[in-house]
Amino acid sequence: MLQKKLLYILPLTLVACSGGDDDDDNVGTSRQAVIARYAEVVHTSYSASLTTAQAMKVAIDAFVAAPSEATHMAAKQAWLDARVPYGQTEAYRFYDGPIDNPTDGPEGQLNAWPLDEAYIDYVEGSTLAGIVNDTSIDISKARLSSLNEGGEGDVVMRDGGAFDAEAAVSTGYHAIEFLLWGQDRNANGPGQRAYTDFLTDANATAPNGDRRGQYLVAVTELLIDDLTAMVDAWAPDAANYRADFEAADPDESLKKIIGAVGILSKGELAAERMDVALDTNDQEDEHSCFSDNTHVDIQMNAMGVDNVLRGNWAGTSGASILDLVTEADATLGADLDAALSATQAAVDGIPVPFDQAIVTRDSADWTKVSDAVNLLFDQGDKIAEIGPALGLGNISVELPE
């Protein structure tokens, strides 16, 4: 009995001992190089998020200045384009880094969900709802920021833990999406807001078209401010978060990087963003419900995990965690590689639009989404194995915050 138990403990000890001195440049991939490549990918992807958001701002300014079918369409396309890089940056959440540190991380202001539509603008059956139609509220970046409460469990913790129940989710990508597309209360296709909602003349289809435009511009500016802060925090050769991150014990930085993608894979993307909708069978229980762009959100989140573990960004590659794993444990490296590929293939194969795929339990489309959830869980469990393999100890991939 006793011997058996000793054997059970022994291999773990050996792995722990062999893992510690791998970060030597002469022996395979250096941990420092992996972290440097990670920081480069983070900075590049936030920069792409900022650039596409700035392009969206140009399109939105043009739309608000001269609302028309064409300027409206251009603004919506710019929003869709901006979601592509941002979705991939969600892999940098979940370790209290710049995006979601409890003091001033902007995640809850950038991407909170579900959106409190009636808190922002008119909704079906309530034509004068929301801040847009409450002329006592001054619409400015600062005011909208103060009225926003983070979503997805982003409870604002003062010392001792507290929240502001008077604030609702009213900023970020999904607020812009709602103002551009409008409520999606129909089964076929996205929201049907007309550009005429932004007019103030006799052709206006809703009151306060000018305030609606001001709101749209202000939340877009807020989004750009927040993304700029992320780019600055990760800029090279500056006294910023990145400098500290690269100077820290590489093993500590690696633990953060790995835990974050595990959490995104399992609890956040698979459970929160996909599996709940499989249960509720609610068409609009999806992140980009106004635009029906949820399949892209899912694919980009999965790609964010893939980027981080492979050291990839937009066709470029570099020293990666997958390299480290493969050098330490070839079998786990091959398994992880296979898990990443299988997961990406599964999410890329999710039927479009997502909201039609999830409405009928056990249908072929529903099952495809459910299978992708299982693969994301498997991938999360596989990511959890990286910690011991690299001598980092156990890394929790369980708790999205």
Place this chain on the structure above:
Amino acid sequence: MRRALGLLLLVGACSGEEPAAPAAADPYSGGAATVFDDGPDAYSRNAPGLERDAERTFFKGRALFRDPWVTAPASTETRDGLGPLFNARSCEQCHVRDGRGQPPALGEPMETMLLRLSVSSGEPEPTYGGQLQPYAVLGVPAEGTPVVAYETTDGTYGDGTAYTLQKPTFTIDALGYGPLADDVLVSPRVAPVVYGLGLLEAVPAEDIYALEDPDDADGDGISGRANVAYDRERDTMALGRFGWKGGQPTIRQQSAAAFLGDIGITSSLFADGECTAAQAPCSDAISGGDPELLDVILDNVTDYGRLLAVPARRDVDDPQVLRGEALFTEAGCAACHVATLTTHEDADFAVLAGQTIHPYSDLLLHDMGPGLADDRPEAMASGTEWRTPPLWGIGLLETVNRHTKLLHDGRAATFEEAILWHGGEAETSKEVFRNLGVDDRAAIVSFLGSL
């Protein structure tokens, strides 16, 4: 983990150390549903070894526990129906990190607790209903703003050391629907912890009834009786296990009651909204559905509470901790804070079945005396009775929730203060504690800190 621990104990025994009695307490407070985490996430872990389906359920429930609810009508129909009157937008807002709420400091807003309202007959307050909702959706007046004050009481330990106890009292400003009834009673309650609930639900009711001693037949001064409450799902009376007064028989019903009272979400179990006849702007607001809560969401949230693991005990072989537990037992505390219960074999999830657990609760009601009384009956509980709250995990409160506030309204700032507030059936035990020396009192605190 259990294996590794067994090994350590075995090695310890082989090395010829003097065996103390008991050598160590059981770290597995929740049996197989115990998690070894003593950090800020200690209350938020799933029970280990779940099958994939149960694991998916846990994470779905976790998302739903944390996501905010939104004003109806929203595109996301399954997530709308907030309010019109509410205390919070999500479960997590009060049950912060799956842990315990606290009363506000002077001048601060009340955030992780609520006020129950009633009149002297025991009925809900006629205008405002059974609970104050300080917030409302846009266009509907909120009910009012709680304002806290603190009353203090001075006392002295047997050894002459002075102490001061405080308790929060609340008045309600900015009443949205006119004056409160003259005989209104206000009962402040902090949000309780949500881990380990599945284990408590899986303790056979007969085992709890067996602990009752309503007429104090054994003459120990402790009478303990079960609350019996209406089980809406099964349409029958059942043992009340959950809530500060044990007013709810199941986690599902407790959760549905909280969805209604705290977030304003109607469900199959509580189909009628919270607006009273005197609150027309509330009744006229747009509903998020009939009912607003899908059963499948309630099921996921219920199973989340069931599957949240109990943190393991720490310092289980620390002599000070072990001495503290012995003193706790000698003082009679363990007569109500029962150390060990066993769950039945056919619990819904294998990890909850047939487990030996250490909640330090009998789940029974006890008369706690006038000092703790809120004079507000609930189901069969009187205005002076409270259900023994489980103590497992309590030593990690500060780590997780960054405060140390205990008891139903968070009046006690330390373990000592919580004990000193005990009265009624616990008066004798409290007096034993009050007359212990400083070292013995410290040992009991060490024991509680190890839980």
